[in-house]
Amino acid sequence: MLSEFLQYLFTGITIGATYALIALGFTLIYNSSHVINFAQGEFLMIGGMATVSMAAMGVPMVLAIVLAIILAGVLGIALQRFAIAPAKQADVVTLIIITIGASIFIRGIAQLVWGKEYHVMPNFSTNEPIEVFGAVLNSQSLWVLGVGAVLVVALVLFFTKTLIGKAILATSMNKEAARLVGIRTQMVLMLAFMLSALLGSVAGIVVAPITFTSYDIGIILGLKGFVAAAIGGLGSGVGAVVGGLLLGIVEAMSAGYISSDYKDAVAFSMILLVLFFMPRGLFGAKIVERV
Amino acid sequence: MLKTMMRRAGKCAAVAAAALMMMSVQAAEPIKIGSFLSVTGPASFLGDPELKTLEMYIEKINEEGGVLGRQLELIHYDDVGNASSARNFASRLIRSDQVDIIVGGSTTGATMAAAPLIEQAQVPFISLAGAVVITTPVKKWVFKTPQSDRMAAERILSDMKDRGITKIGLISGTGGFGSSGRTQTLEVAGLLGIEVLADVTYSGSDTDMTAQLTNIRNTKGIEAVLNFGFGQGPAIVTRNYAQLGMGLPFYQSHGVASDSFLELAGSSAEGLRLPASPLLVPDSLPDSDPQKAVVQNYKSEYEARWGSKVSTFGAYAYDGLMLAVRAIETAGSTEPEAVREALENIKGYVGVTGEFNMSPNDHNGLSADSFRILEVQNGEWKLIN
Structure with a gap:
């Protein structure tokens, strides 16, 4: 009984941690520009695919990972520079549509470069699963959780302790005021895209040994990440993490205890419920209208 | 009267001639x-x-x-x-x-x-x-x-029967291939006297099937597991299956009978069986095989x-x-x-x-x-x- 519960919990937390990382990427960009970046899933895909293909070319694993993360970061900057920045006066909705276009574009390129097959990435450490009270834990899950935790802590420190982090926060709170005190908001925006690309690619890399990776893996994982961000409340870092874990655990529990047929239905009705009673999500900021 | 008949006959002949000509042209056409x-x-x-x-x-x-x-x-x-x-x-x-x-x-x-x-x-x-x-x-x-897919189900289930397996767990994809395979498997199992004790599904985009497999593992009496599915899903099932240490005979469908599946599933695929075209093993066919x-x-x-x-x-x-x-x-x-x-x-x-x-x-x-x-x-x- 306990082992069963633990098994579902492990499954849920692992996948939930991935959702959380993707949701954090959404949050970062949303905070700095109020844009929901639907190309977030593609960063995830770039991370995984670039690592796999470079490793296949004989590049050592660690180097391949670093290069893949850098590639994703460059892509994030390019996305902001060439797609978002030229349309700076446009509505948020227009910008969101631009990100959708960008994601289709990136996916198309990836399909041409890497083909349509699924690829495997070896586990970072041992292939042997770990047994805890009768439940089995993939060693890679520990990596996902560990890397996720480190990234969350790093982000918190970045936003509270560094000047650049504070500049991003300032821009998110009031763009005009930030500009007046000398913050280069375009620069901040670029930084936000780069950071969220880095986050996405790291998530894509640590989770690839579990899920496999292919040119279109970003669609569904990106969507789930967005859902997690919405549950937690768009714009809230804590919300993204809680939303991601919650979504993962609810999915796994309903697959295990109710029926795998209803897994997605349960997850999505949860979103409906949360948004119904708390329209701004679990941790969403309260908006106070000034009169 | 005669004139019109003549004219008609003439028309008929012309049509026939035209038809003949068309046929001969057609003979050379691709x-x-x-x-x-x-x-x-x-x-x-x-x-x-x-x-x-x-x-x-x-x-x-x-x-x-x-x-x-x-x-x-x-x-x-x-x-x-x-x-x-x-x-x-x-x-x-x-x-x-x-x-x-x-x-x-x-x-x-x-x-x-x-x-x-x-x-x-x-x-x-x-x-x-x-x-x-x-x-x-x-x-x-x-x-x-x-x-x-019905033939695949027949082939798999009769192979199970030959090994003395009569109680199985079924896990299938919710896509067209998986769900049709599931229906056929349930029907054929009924005919062959094989009991399907657990029947779980996963959707094509799922990235972890541990929960479903745990469900099967906790069902008493299951002697073998069959996965009917397509794409990368079955490869993930295969890996989760190995990680959970299920230890029961494992079958996949012809939907994953390809070398790329072996690549994805890696060592987890060891020992699993599936029905497939002889194209996968051309050299191990006996010479007597037509x-x-x-x-x-x-x-x-x-x-x-x-x-x-x-x-x-x-x-x-x-x-x-x-x-x-x-x-x-x-x-x-x-x-x-x-x-x-x-x-x-x-x-x-x-x-x-x-x-x-x-x-x-x-x-x-x-x-x-x-x-x-x-x-x-x-x-x-x-x-x-």
């Missing part, structure tokens, strides 16, 4: 083979090798002098895996291209969308898609080359021409084309009814997929034995029987 395949899009892994196979063998047949002294001409459209464009292209093939026979339809969806139209136009149609509904009940003008030469030839020709690995799906197109050619040769013309009848009476054609014995009640012509049971041993396919 035989048009129409095709709509999912060459790009989500089902491109089906359509791509199918188109390559058709192109390559039509070229080859033409070099060797064609069929009935006429060259073959391939007219092909890409339906991108979309059933409604498949229907449009089928209509274009019939109306404006006026093809003599259609070999195509990569997916069951595309085939079923186009079938009513083709039936109505009365053009022989050889489908390359799997589901049992295509030829059951029999449609007059529709044939197909792949084995149906398919051995056909299979070896197709594999080496395809790989030499395209420089990529041969796939079972391309073989469906190979068999489709060869059946069409054989039927046209037997009929001695491309007259649709004659070709259809010839197709229906093909017996003992040994193809890559199996031996085809068509009949008016069976427009597939394969038996469950055309599947071979393979086991993964040391990371390679091994022929069991």
Whole structure:
């Protein structure tokens, strides 16, 4: 009984941690520009695919990972520079549509470069699963959780302790005021895209040994990440993490205890419920209208 | 009176002469083979090798002098895996291209969308898609080359029975392939007296099936597990299965019978069994096997021409084309009814997929034995029987 519960919990937390990382990427960009970046899933895909293909070319694993993360970061900057920045006066909705276009574009390129097959990435450490009270834990899950935790802590420190982090926060709170005190908001925006690309690619890399990776893996994982961000409340870092874990655990529990047929239905009705009673999500900021 | 009769007779003669002339012109004209395949899009892994196979063998047949002294001409459209464009292209093939026979339809969806139209136009149609509904009940003008999922279920479950397994757990994908496979498995299991104690599913985009497998593991009395699914899902199931240390005999369906599955699943696939085309193990077939030469030839020709690995799906197109050619040769013309009848009476054609014995009640012509049971041993396919 306990082992069963633990098994579902492990499954849920692992996948939930991935959702959380993707949701954090959404949050970062949303905070700095109020844009929901639907190309977030593609960063995830770039991370995984670039690592796999470079490793296949004989590049050592660690180097391949670093290069893949850098590639994703460059892509994030390019996305902001060439797609978002030229349309700076446009509505948020227009910008969101631009990100959708960008994601289709990136996916198309990836399909041409890497083909349509699924690829495997070896586990970072041992292939042997770990047994805890009768439940089995993939060693890679520990990596996902560990890397996720480190990234969350790093982000918190970045936003509270560094000047650049504070500049991003300032821009998110009031763009005009930030500009007046000398913050280069375009620069901040670029930084936000780069950071969220880095986050996405790291998530894509640590989770690839579990899920496999292919040119279109970003669609569904990106969507789930967005859902997690919405549950937690768009714009809230804590919300993204809680939303991601919650979504993962609810999915796994309903697959295990109710029926795998209803897994997605349960997850999505949860979103409906949360948004119904708390329209701004679990941790969403309260908006106070000034009169 | 006489005059009008004369005039009529004259008209008749003129029409007959014109018809004769047209026929002689037609004799030199190429035989048009129409095709709509999912060459790009989500089902491109089906359509791509199918188109390559058709192109390559039509070229080859033409070099060797064609069929009935006429060259073959391939007219092909890409339906991108979309059933409604498949229907449009089928209509274009019939109306404006006026093809003599259609070999195509990569997916069951595309085939079923186009079938009513083709039936109505009365053009022989050889489908390359799997589901049992295509030829059951029999449609007059529709044939197909792949084995149906029902045969796969029969083959798997009877192999289980031979090993003394009577209680199984079933995990299947919710996609078309998985859910149809699930239905067939449940039906066949009932007939063979095998109990399905657990029946769980996963969706195509799921990235972890541990929860479902735990469910199966906790069901008492299960002696083997069968996964009916397609794409990367079964590879994840296989890995989770190994991680959980399930330890029971494990079966997959023909949906993942390819080398890329072995690559994805890695060492977790060790010991699992599945029904597959002999194309995966051409060299371990005994010399007495009539398919051995056909299979070896197709594999080496395809790989030499395209420089990529041969796939079972391309073989469906190979068999489709060869059946069409054989039927046209037997009929001695491309007259649709004659070709259809010839197709229906093909017996003992040994193809890559199996031996085809068509009949008016069976427009597939394969038996469950055309599947071979393979086991993964040391990371390679091994022929069991």
